[in-house]
Amino acid sequence: MSCYFIVQVFCSDEQKRKGYDEYIQAVKPIVESYKGEYLVRTENVISLSHEWKPERVIVIRFPHRKLCDECFHSPEYLKISHKRELNVESHAMIVGGIENENM
Numbered sequence: 001m002s003c004y005f006i007v008q009v010f011c012s013d014e015q016k017r018k019g020y021d022e023y024i025q026a027v028k029p030i031v032e033s034y035k036g037e038y039l040v041r042t043e044n045v046i047s048l049s050h051e052w053k054p055e056r057v058i059v060i061r062f063p064h065r066k067l068c069d070e071c072f073h074s075p076e077y078l079k080i081s082h083k084r085e086l087n088v089e090s091h092a093m094i095v096g097g098i099e100n101e102n103m
Contacts, residue, residue: 002097003065005036005072008054009090016087023083030080034071036060061097068094 011017031038040059047053062068071077084090 001064001099003062003068004039004095004097005058005060005062005068005092006095007058007090007092008052009056009058009088011055011088013087019083019087023080023087026080026083027077030074030076031060031071033076034062034067034074036062036068036071065094065096 009020011020028038037060038058039061040057043056045054045057060068062071
């Protein structure tokens with residue numbers, strides 16, 4: 001079953017944005033090497049909730065959960081993950097997809 005990696009990002013410091021931009025450039029080929037497909041990668045976010053206002057949202061589809069886990073625990077990813085951790089606040093989740101498209 002496919003799975004979706006969904007993350008919301010907040011970056012309140014312009015100085016830290018440079019480090020996060022480096023992360024963005026480095027992470028894409030890693031994700032794609034694990035068959036991750038970017039479905040959403042945008043700062044064009046309109047929040048419908050006063051309590052939840054992400055500045056950036058990313059949605060990545062993986063063919064199955066195992067590849068998602070392997071991607072974000074890989075040596076390549078762990079080598080760059082500090083650029084995200086040190087520069088932005090982010091909240092991520094993994095959700096399962098629907099096998100039957102008619103649902």
